[in-house]
Amino acid sequence: MNFASVKKWAVFFIGILCAIVIADVVSLVILSVAGIEGWMKFLLNFVLYAVFFFAILFALEKIFHIKFFGFNKE
Secondary structure (H helix, E strand, O other), X not given: OOHHHHHHHHHHHHHHHHHHHHHHHHXXXXXXXXXXXXXXXXXXXXXXXXXXXXXXXXXXXXXXOOOOOOOOOO
């Protein structure tokens, strides 16, 4: 069995999971501190979550040399 491919997929999914959890916590903390409620909280939470999620994935790509989406392929 090829453990290199298993390790690659495990790191990929753990990276995605970490990005999801961190983005969710950070966006909720920012909105809680700001005191925003109602539909505006829902909308801003969606936008902040997306921004933080992709920023974290980009940072993980640069720090750990993991390719999540392969945007920089030549």
